[in-house]
């Protein structure tokens with residue numbers, strides 16, 4: 347049988363098959379996917395952190 351030492355895993359971002367060994371961007375396939383993923387997390391964090399609504403001039407409207 348084949349004796350392959352190379353581990354290939356799909357990139358969690360784009361599902362592209364990626365060689366694990368010697369890959370500085372693992373588990374991603376490239377710097378782009380890594381950055382995109384981190385940015386997505388950062389963006390989510392930012393949204394949660396800044397979830398508080400700004401002081402809106404929203405006094406109860408009674409008509």
Ligand SMILES: [Zn+2]
Pocket residue numbers: 357358359360361362374375376379
């Ligand atoms: Zn990718």
